[in-house]
Amino acid sequence: MESESVILALAALAQSTRLDVFRLLVRHKPDGLPAGDIARELAVPHNTMSSHLGILARAGLVRSERQSRSIIYRADLDQLREVVTFLLKDCCGGHPGLCAPLVDALTPCCPAKATTRAR
Structure with a gap:
């Protein structure tokens, strides 16, 4: 894993709502949650949540999948493992x-x- 990818992931998680989103999605592995449910659960406006989910997706921390009219988001624990491994590899x-x-x-x-x- 490259330093830039780790920086992007850590920057994505360095904001309280995005950290809450990621932790919520981890609790709902492997099924994930629709974007609207995430927004309601965390009491965040849908358009704001869309922005947060986009940042987490670009960092590789969440994956999305269209199911009918919903987009289901899931935490990507493999990406998180790579970030943590990068940080601790020589610990x-x-x-x-x-x-x-x-x-x-x-x-x-x-x-x-x-x-x-x-x-």
Whole structure:
């Protein structure tokens, strides 16, 4: 991943409404939500929400799919993983134990991974 892509993603998330949108979409994985439902849930005008969703989409953090008359938005967790990996790739300097607290903090949301990861 290139630095510019990471900067774009972090900039997209560095605004409270967009951060709320992304977190909402993460909670609704894998189904996603229609744009109108996102706007209603977060009490944001539809045209403003459209702008926020566009910024998140350009950053690669959300994907959209037309279903009939609705556009369904989903969080792109693969893109988020790439951003986080870019940030932390060299975090432990060859000492995996330094990253253990971070891995442990993520484990409760992903218990299937907990049994397969090396300590």
